[in-house]
Amino acid sequence: MGRKGPGLLLRDLGRADDQIDAVAAIVAQVAPDILLLTDVDYDRDGLATQALADRMGFAHSFALLPNAGMATGLDLDGNGRVGEARDAQGYGLFSGDSGMALISRWPINADAVQDLSPLLWRDLPWATLPNGPLWTDEIANIQRLSTTGHWIVPVQTPYGPVTVMAFSATPPVFDGPEDRNGLRNRDELLLWAHALDGDFGASPQDYVIAGNANLDPMDGDGLRGAMAAMLADPRLTDPLPRSNGGLAAADAEHTGDPALDTADWPDGAPGNLRVSYVLPAATWTVTGSGVFWPPPDDPNAKIAEVAGPHRLVWVDLRR
Template identity: 45%
Template sequence: MADTLRLATWHGDFSRKGPGLLVKALAGEDPVPGLDLLAETGADVLLLTQIDYDAGHVALGLLQSRLFALGLEYSHVYAARPNTGRATGRDLDGDGRRGGPRDAQGFGWFAGQGGMAVLSRHPLRAMQDLSGLLWRDLPDSAMRADDLGHDIQRLSSAAHWHLRVETPDGSLDLLTLAATPPVFDGPEDRNGRRNRDEVLLWAHVIDGRLGTPPDAPFAVIGNLNLDPARGDGIRSAPQRLLVHPRLQDPLPGQPTVTWDSTGPMRVSYVLPDRQLRVAGAGVTSPAEGAGPHGLVWVDLVLPEQPSQLPEPEPPPPG
């Protein structure tokens, strides 16, 4: 019988207010909030959706070491430069100045602030990266012709990565994202429209309207930053994803964060392919000092894979 595979995503706070500060925190001897929660959860594959990126993966290497000391070994990691803090040279927020955090491809005070990373017990392979897709080029895009940066604005505020996890029981594809909050703008609802399209990107891929559909069992995983029933935003987007015929929802209606201003809401998701059997799922309590978000985990059983062993040769005649 195949073993279960635990997927998890967490919008824990592994971001700092300046470049190099996360590296400094992880390299020091002081406790780092959230590490105990990760060790206790023991996910086989973990997507972090709020972690600062550096080109040498120094922070990720230090995180691997800190978790190894707590008994959690992640031999494989994946991170690529996100759109957060990626300079455009344009005044995208219309405030008359360039170079601010809202003038970047994705909000960020510096390049790579609050990006994404995947840590895994099993080998990872990049299948496709749609982070460079222009917002206007998404099928059924909600971008308007008069939106600032219409010619250069990427859809992904952080990233959209399609990764493959190679386990002893077979392959599993991850369709990852960390969408922009659908608030903090004006009546033009630019953030709301962009969030809507970020949430729906993988539905277009699954349906064959964009990119390359996954040819292995898969899961949509990450921070949609949108509740299907509560709060601001175009709620039809997660509603559409939750009823997609290829996906199942192991935690219907389960809040993943509680904000003082809005109360409990569901913003982080693991939505497995219907080919996969769900053996368990849950949301943890927030880790002290690591923000208000709980960690979302789902235990999966991969479908039986065809044997890779060669067919036995027939016995000689006679």
């Protein structure tokens, strides 16, 4: 639901908007208790985030200024111009562009949030940094790892605390032979492994990793082995959420299970991929999961299309 300028999302939330209406209809059907939205513009007073929560029927909301759109003052893409979207900490046209919003039916402990978003890429243990003219000491001194953000957010539910580890990573494309975005995408996943290891304070408890990894373990561009390794981490459970719509829209040249796909992109460029994930700690019991992607003959297929190329991923848990 990102827009092309600051304040436009808040404006659109106050009037009829086909995309927002479709998203609200999907959320109403799936009825999650905690929901992470990505590509949501941020404003300093949290007005758009709270308006989103109100529109979707949630009592609580949380957001922070994303790295996307945050000016660096440097020419990161080497085209001789400074201040463009590719020169920001993460691709963005303006400060607050393409952020995240966490909305919940239960209280969010904002005072206890751990925000890993300011971490410099070079300071990540075992980071793989790019080489070449587009990676200089000057850039390394300011370049953050998180494209959007990495948040560790405690939510107090009636059944005990839940820690949401939220993120939205860079697409591993739109770069050159240095594979800057591909390496950054992989290291954005590695950051969570370090967090679970306790390298950034106490290891999270009762956690769920949720977000857009922008990486499929089987198909598409990127360092796919990093996603496969994350899914195989014994500390996590992969609920394998599926949909009939993804199965019906299978790309013939792909090797992964199309029912697991979460994004509906043009065939072959890059085709449908599994890029969004809800990965609970192995200590949870998964009682259900799915992807809201109805097949073409389902009356709800149209609202999924209008909502955008990404499909909502849901997982039901109990202790």
